Amino acid sequence: MGIHRSTAFRLVKSLEAGRLITREPLTGRYELGLGLVAMSGFVLGRLEILRIADPHLRWLADETRETVSLAVLWENRALTIEQIPGANVLRSLDWLGQLTPLHRGSASKALLAHLRVDERDAYLANLKSLDREIDLEDLTEQLDAIRERGYAVNREEVLPREFAVGAPIFNSSGQVCASVSAAVYREAIAEAYIQQLAAGVVETANSVSRQLGYGSRARSLA
Numbered sequence: 001m002g003i004h005r006s007t008a009f010r011l012v013k014s015l016e017a018g019r020l021i022t023r024e025p026l027t028g029r030y031e032l033g034l035g036l037v038a039m040s041g042f043v044l045g046r047l048e049i050l051r052i053a054d055p056h057l058r059w060l061a062d063e064t065r066e067t068v069s070l071a072v073l074w075e076n077r078a079l080t081i082e083q084i085p086g087a088n089v090l091r092s093l094d095w096l097g098q099l100t101p102l103h104r105g106s107a108s109k110a111l112l113a114h115l116r117v118d119e120r121d122a123y124l125a126n127l128k129s130l131d132r133e134i135d136l137e138d139l140t141e142q143l144d145a146i147r148e149r150g151y152a153v154n155r156e157e158v159l160p161r162e163f164a165v166g167a168p169i170f171n172s173s174g175q176v177c178a179s180v181s182a183a184v185y186r187e188a189i190a191e192a193y194i195q196q197l198a199a200g201v202v203e204t205a206n207s208v209s210r211q212l213g214y215g216s217r218a219r220s221l222a
Contacts, residue, residue: 049169049178050081053208057084057180060204064182064197068204069095071107071166072178076123078108086183103127103139106154106166107181113146114168114176151198154183163189165198167205172213180205 001008012030015021021030053070061068066086071078080095102112102123112120120143128136146152154164166181182201184193 047081049208049212052211053169053178053180054082056204056207057082060180060182060200061086063200066197067183067185069107069181069183070178071100071111071181073111073176074099076102076126078102078105078111078179080107100158101127103134105158105181106152106164107179108166109143109146109152109154110166110168110179110181111176113143113152114170116175151202153194153198161185161187163194165194165201167198167202169205169212170209170214174214177212178208180208 003011012021016023016030021032023030049072050070057068057070061084064086068084068086069080070082071080073079077099078101080098080100083096100108102108112123115123124136124140127134151165151167154162154166156162162183162185164181164183166179168176169178169180171177180201182197184197
């Protein structure tokens, strides 16, 4: 950081006093402390979308017995702010607090596909400048299909043995602001089950959207 050692020491002691970091007795190294958990819990507790979405997410988790997550848009990425482990899952990956690119995974693609056209095009243009190997034509076709049917499907796109369905959540101004997803951790799943899962995920996303003020514009698979 380019600061004097004594200044760094005072800063470390202040962070330690606030329980934001803690010193490991055996190694003497500093690690993140539980104070950060308390702070994050306070912030999350004030998020209207999490308060509104929580009962709907729990309904979906109970109905499907799969792992259900809620992600929000954060600086052109998807940030997972809630995850409910599925009863059918012996051990699911912990995505809570994880940031993922908008072009990877069902929750992320559900967000990207439903951005305003200019926002989506700007993201894709930037993506092309970062990764010249990416097939933008194929990705654009995927996003168009997701926007048309109202949900995204991840078939082992991010990790082996992970299948997921994600659907967008809209706010009162009609802008996509979050997404809900349900993930399945198995060797393979039938297409019929993906459709069944999609129906529940879209229903959940629509319910949250309505409570956020999106009203009758929420989509349906019916």
